Amino acid sequence: MPFWRKLTEALLIWATTPLSELGVLSKLVFESFYWGIRPPYRYRLFFAAAEFVGVGSIFIVALTGLFTGMVLGLQLVDGFREFGAENQTGAVVGLGMSREIGPVFSALMVSSRAGSAITTELGSMRVTSQIDALETMAVSPVQYLVVPRLLAGVSMVPLLTMLFNIVGMCGAWFVAVRLMGIDQGIFLDRMAWLVDWEDVLHGLTKSTVFGFTVCLVACRHGFFASGGAAGVGRATNRSVVHNAIAILALDYFITSILIGQGLF
Amino acid sequence: MTLFSPAKDPFEEAARTHIHDPIHMMVRDVHKTYGTHHVLKGMSFDIHRNKTNMIIGPSGSGKTVLMRQLIRLERPDQGEIRLDGQDIVSVRGADLTKLRRRFGMVFQMSALFDSMSVFDNVAFPLREHTKLTKPQIRERVMDRLDSLGVARAHAKMPSELSGGMQKRVAVARALVLETSILIYDEPTTGLDPITSRTVDDLIVEAQERFGVTSIVISHDMASVFRIADFITYLYFGRIEAEGTPEEFIQSANSATRDFLSASGVTLDAIRK
Numbered sequence: 001m002p003f004w005r006k007l008t009e010a011l012l013i014w015a016t017t018p019l020s021e022l023g024v025l026s027k028l029v030f031e032s033f034y035w036g037i038r039p040p041y042r043y044r045l046f047f048a049a050a051e052f053v054g055v056g057s058i059f060i061v062a063l064t065g066l067f068t069g070m071v072l073g074l075q076l077v078d079g080f081r082e083f084g085a086e087n088q089t090g091a092v093v094g095l096g097m098s099r100e101i102g103p104v105f106s107a108l109m110v111s112s113r114a115g116s117a118i119t120t121e122l123g124s125m126r127v128t129s130q131i132d133a134l135e136t137m138a139v140s141p142v143q144y145l146v147v148p149r150l151l152a153g154v155s156m157v158p159l160l161t162m163l164f165n166i167v168g169m170c171g172a173w174f175v176a177v178r179l180m181g182i183d184q185g186i187f188l189d190r191m192a193w194l195v196d197w198e199d200v201l202h203g204l205t206k207s208t209v210f211g212f213t214v215c216l217v218a219c220r221h222g223f224f225a226s227g228g229a230a231g232v233g234r235a236t237n238r239s240v241v242h243n244a245i246a247i248l249a250l251d252y253f254i255t256s257i258l259i260g261q262g263l264f
Numbered sequence: 265m266t267l268f269s270p271a272k273d274p275f276e277e278a279a280r281t282h283i284h285d286p287i288h289m290m291v292r293d294v295h296k297t298y299g300t301h302h303v304l305k306g307m308s309f310d311i312h313r314n315k316t317n318m319i320i321g322p323s324g325s326g327k328t329v330l331m332r333q334l335i336r337l338e339r340p341d342q343g344e345i346r347l348d349g350q351d352i353v354s355v356r357g358a359d360l361t362k363l364r365r366r367f368g369m370v371f372q373m374s375a376l377f378d379s380m381s382v383f384d385n386v387a388f389p390l391r392e393h394t395k396l397t398k399p400q401i402r403e404r405v406m407d408r409l410d411s412l413g414v415a416r417a418h419a420k421m422p423s424e425l426s427g428g429m430q431k432r433v434a435v436a437r438a439l440v441l442e443t444s445i446l447i448y449d450e451p452t453t454g455l456d457p458i459t460s461r462t463v464d465d466l467i468v469e470a471q472e473r474f475g476v477t478s479i480v481i482s483h484d485m486a487s488v489f490r491i492a493d494f495i496t497y498l499y500f501g502r503i504e505a506e507g508t509p510e511e512f513i514q515s516a517n518s519a520t521r522d523f524l525s526a527s528g529v530t531l532d533a534i535r536k
Contacts, residue, residue, distance in 0.1 A: 137389050138364040
């Protein structure tokens with residue numbers, strides 16, 4: 001095959017792969033909506049998925065929230081002291097946590113813990129023909145496996161984000177007030193002055209989208225895994241990487257839309 | 265006991281009217297292509313009612329692809345497949361669900377749900393598709409497990425069972441609904457000779473006890489000549505030979521002879 005033809009083919013593949021991936025994801029979303037509104041409604045599977053995605057992630061989300069809040073308090077007090085603005089620490093922690101850090105970190109944690117496990121579970125089911133078995137038993141694998149996990153992601157990640165925010169703010173308060181001597185009244189007053197419900201809703205909107213995305217990408221990679229145990233490993237790896245990229249990229253676009261600036 | 269609403273199921277109606285028809289499924293000129301790879305190149309053959317129909321051929325000849333068309337996990341690009349005279353290629357939506365209930369599938373690796381116990385695996389199709397009460401489900405599941413000799417393992421997880429026992433549970437699961445065709449995808453691959461023999465006996469036993477039509481996809485020639493009523497030989501997307509084992513031996517062409525000799529089975533040994 002001539003070089004120019006190989007090059008053209010390689011460029012075409014490079015250009016169409018993201019489109020193809022987008023197509024696969026869109027089809028899975030469409031099928032999930034289609035099967036999600038059709039009975040039977042699988043409450044038990046939803047609660048099991050919610051328990052796995054939500055309850056199972058409480059510890060890791062709270063822990064990362066605590067340390068993120070603590071280090072944020074430490075850095076902000078230290079940095080703001082340079083120009084005498086350390087009293088604004090509470091305001092910046094509150095705003096940053098509720099709008100940005102809470103949703104992004106919670107989603108990344110859920111992606112690492114629950115998303116990877118979802119991909120591995122569905123991938124193993126795929127390569128051992130368990131998903132084919134569901135289909136031959138006239139049970140929609142999308143309805144049985146994907147829909148409950150998507151619903152769990154949409155409902156649990158916002159709750160985990162709230163937990164992250166609360167624990168993170170407590171961590172920042174502890175460091176700023178107890179360890180670095182910021183006045184408690186000022187810390188809390190500045191936080192309450194700058195952060196309002198709109199900021200919290202801003203973060204929760206993001207975390208709802210992130211929850212859906214994390215579970216969708218995780219399900220997509222597991223559901224279409226191939227190539228035995230090694231293939232499941234590769235799918236899990238791709239799932240975590242794609243999720244991290246998707247969360248950070250979506251974060252920018254959702255923020256742009258919500259604040260009405262920064263779009264082209 | 266009626267498990268489903270019979271009035272709405274076209275395949276149940278067809279099954280009733282064709283009960284004495286010796287041809288259970290009819291495959292005519294079926295083609296399937298993936299990208300540029302033409303896998304099934306115009307296949308035509310019959311599946312015989314209440315018999316063990318073996319589909320054999322070398323690896324990559326299209327056996328599993330054919331199985332996926334038969335059970336309508338995929339749709340052929342061209343050709344006709346009929347079950348009890350009813351076209352199944354154009355079936356969609358709810359009718360496809362009803363169609364799939366007519367089939368039971370035993371996968372190569374058994375494909376038992378590893379998060380469920382043996383009992384829950386077998387009860388799964390009943391919980392999904394019937395309105396039976398808990399005691400009725402229990403009775404039916406235990407009956408199937410008992411008739412296949414694995415009732416004592418009902419509380420175990422699939423990973424705690426041997427390969428042969430997993431196959432038995434998979435057959436029990438495939439038979440727990442009112443299945444009329446049982447498809448086995450390479451059931452003896454990876455099993456030792458004694459377990460392979462047990463699985464062969466199980467296929468015959470399931471067919472005789474439950475009166476189902478068996479389709480066995482295999483390249484284990486020892487199994488084929490032990491249990492087959494009809495043999496269909498696939499060779500890279502085409503049917504090379506078809507018929508009863510005797511007819512198959514008579515009609516064996518060079519490709520078939522090569523396949524037989526490569527599997528260590530000689531025509532003389534089979535005739536003996």
